Amino acid sequence: xxxxxxxxxxxxxxxxxxxxxxxxxxxxxxxxxxxxxxxxxxxxxxxxxxxxxxxxxxxxxxxxxxxxxxxxxxxxxxxxxxxxxxxxxxxxxxxxxxxxxxxxxxxxxxxxxxxxxxxxxxxxxxxxxxxxxxxxxxxxxxxxxxxxxxxxxxxxxxxxxxxxxxxxxxxxxxxxxxxxxxxxxxxxxxxxxxxxxxxxxxxxxxxxxxxxxxxxxxxxxxxxxxxxxxxxxxxxxxxxxxxxxxxxxxxxxxxxxxxxxxxxxxxxxxxxxxxxxxxxxxxxxxx
Amino acid sequence: xxxxxxxxxxxxxxxxxxxxxxxxxxxxxxxxxxxxxxxxxxxxxxxxxxxxxxxxxxxxxxxxxxxxxxxxxxxxxxxxxxxxxxxxxxxxxxxxxxxxxxxxxxxxxxxxxxxxxxxxxxxxxxxxxxxxxxxxxxxxxxxxxxxxxxxxxxxxxxxxxxxxxxxxxxxxxxxxxxxxxxxxxxxxxxxxxxxxxxxxxxxxxxxxxxxxxxxxxxxxxxxxxxxxxxxxxxxxxxxxxxxxxxxxxxxxxxxxxxxxxxxxxxxxxxxxx
Numbered sequence: 001x002x003x004x005x006x007x008x009x010x011x012x013x014x015x016x017x018x019x020x021x022x023x024x025x026x027x028x029x030x031x032x033x034x035x036x037x038x039x040x041x042x043x044x045x046x047x048x049x050x051x052x053x054x055x056x057x058x059x060x061x062x063x064x065x066x067x068x069x070x071x072x073x074x075x076x077x078x079x080x081x082x083x084x085x086x087x088x089x090x091x092x093x094x095x096x097x098x099x100x101x102x103x104x105x106x107x108x109x110x111x112x113x114x115x116x117x118x119x120x121x122x123x124x125x126x127x128x129x130x131x132x133x134x135x136x137x138x139x140x141x142x143x144x145x146x147x148x149x150x151x152x153x154x155x156x157x158x159x160x161x162x163x164x165x166x167x168x169x170x171x172x173x174x175x176x177x178x179x180x181x182x183x184x185x186x187x188x189x190x191x192x193x194x195x196x197x198x199x200x201x202x203x204x205x206x207x208x209x210x211x212x213x214x215x216x217x218x219x220x221x222x223x224x225x226x227x228x229x230x231x232x233x234x235x236x237x238x239x240x241x242x243x244x245x246x247x248x249x250x251x252x253x254x255x256x257x258x259x260x261x262x263x264x265x266x267x268x269x270x271x272x273x274x275x276x277x278x279x280x281x282x283x284x285x286x287x
Numbered sequence: 288x289x290x291x292x293x294x295x296x297x298x299x300x301x302x303x304x305x306x307x308x309x310x311x312x313x314x315x316x317x318x319x320x321x322x323x324x325x326x327x328x329x330x331x332x333x334x335x336x337x338x339x340x341x342x343x344x345x346x347x348x349x350x351x352x353x354x355x356x357x358x359x360x361x362x363x364x365x366x367x368x369x370x371x372x373x374x375x376x377x378x379x380x381x382x383x384x385x386x387x388x389x390x391x392x393x394x395x396x397x398x399x400x401x402x403x404x405x406x407x408x409x410x411x412x413x414x415x416x417x418x419x420x421x422x423x424x425x426x427x428x429x430x431x432x433x434x435x436x437x438x439x440x441x442x443x444x445x446x447x448x449x450x451x452x453x454x455x456x457x458x459x460x461x462x463x464x465x466x467x468x469x470x471x472x473x474x475x476x477x478x479x480x481x482x483x484x485x486x487x488x489x490x491x492x493x494x495x496x497x498x499x500x501x502x503x504x505x506x507x508x509x510x511x512x513x514x515x516x517x518x519x520x521x522x523x524x525x526x527x528x529x530x531x532x533x534x535x536x537x538x539x540x541x542x543x544x545x546x547x548x549x550x551x552x553x554x555x556x557x558x559x560x
Contacts, residue, residue, distance in 0.1 A: 050457065050461070071457050072461065077457065081452070082454035082455050086477070087477055100463050104465065137552075139556045150458075154458075154461065157461070157462060
């Protein structure tokens with residue numbers, strides 16, 4: 001059980017007030033999405049949750065205990081970019097966290113413990129669909145695969161909460177859909193709360209159970225920096241009204257996801273000039 | 288007609304083109320030397336290739352009557368030893384100082400400006416000081432190389448450390464990494480390829496400092512020999528020595544490049560050169 005409480009949180013950068021009077025309570029297994037216009041302070045809020053920044057006012061509590069002022073393994077994170085280590089293979093990236101904890105000086109496990117950890121990492125990599133790429137380096141992976149790796153790397157630490165900072169912002173449409181399915185899958189299986197920052201409203205309503213809209217409640221035209229953003233809307237979504245991930249359910253990998261999305265829009269076609277995609281393999285073989 | 292930038296030579300013609308300037312230099316030299324030697328057979332400025340062969344034979348394949356050494360190889364050994372020790376010490380200093388100073392904010396505040404100022408001291412200007420402090424032996428020559436190269440390597444490594452994305456360091460902390468673990472497992476492996484690159488770039492300066500030190504006070508070494516025979520206008524020795532130094536520098540450059548590729552395969556996966 002993890003409950004996150006944000007109490008009277010505020011953040012200033014010098015004279016510039018970025019966030020003020022942010023209050024929210026996120027119960028266990030909530031998928032909270034922070035939405036808001038550019039520059040509203042969504043990422044600042046996530047950084048405060050991560051302890052990448054220290055609040056000017058107020059505090060954040062996890063299970064009633066104020067969070068550590070430094071980033072710690074209890075809060076896992078995936079950024080939009082640079083979340084994985086380019087000098088380590090896929091498997092080594094995932095195995096990194098537990099090895100650091102087990103071997104403070106060398107950061108390396110050996111023998112049976114290493115094999116046990118490698119098995120655990122491989123199970124996780126299979127869950128995120130990277131089991132065929134364990135020996136590759138991150139630069140050899142596509143953007144979507146790098147994010148899958150970053151998620152696996154964070155999950156092996158079994159964090160109390162997973163923080164996502166526009167994790168799918170740099171991905172193309174079909175990759176994004178596949179990632180949505182993956183993250184929902186993992187969220188349901190691991191039963192931990194997720195806090196995600198995005199500016200994609202569709203994504204927010206597809207994934208979230210809770211939407212936190214961050215924006216300025218008051219504005220002073222003469223001094224735009226005088227008032228900070230706060231949570232202007234805090235809504236809990238009705239699970240029965242959730243849009244179905246029907247396209248996403250159909251796609252197994254990125255290519256078939258793209259085909260599924262394509263098929264959805266294909267109804268607009270007036271003529272079909274070439275159609276090889278619907279050929280069944282056995283028909284092709286018999287012909 | 289294709290635009291010039293869209294025309295790339297095929298592999299065989301690229302090799303031929305690469306060899307062309309070298310060949311051209313040799314031909315021009317041969318012609319110039321021939322003209323001068325026909326006018327004056329005693330000319331010392333542009334010796335024939337035959338004189339080079341004689342000089343190399345005398346220095347590299349004939350025992351020196353006085354010392355019993357093969358001068359050319361002894362010189363090479365002495366110089367290479369100085370360079371390797373100098374560069375190794377410089378690389379270690381670059382890593383041991385550069386990484387913590389760039390990585391830890393307190394160290395950066397404490398030593399950053401000092402290192403920036405220290406790196407601007409002209410090494411050759413302090414050469415007399417080095418001779419006074421360390422004497423005329425091996426130490427002062429190695430210290431000169433270190434003095435000239437280590438600050439450059441340190442600053443270059445610092446820039447590389449600072450360029451590591453903040454996200455990676457936050458991520459490492461969420462994986463439970465301590466400062467030491469981040470230095471060893473995140474920072475160090477990522478500056479290694481850059482270290483080899485800056486070693487390659489500093490090879491020219493390294494040889495410059497070595498030859499300067501050997502020219503002023505030494506009893507052996509490639510630079511020493513060049514400056515010794517200068518008194519006799521022995522171009523037949525100087526030019527082969529210069530070519531040999533260039534070849535050695537080239538081979539070292541190649542070795543560093545190979546070493547970087549072997550130790551940091553990940554770095555070169557998405558890079559052409």
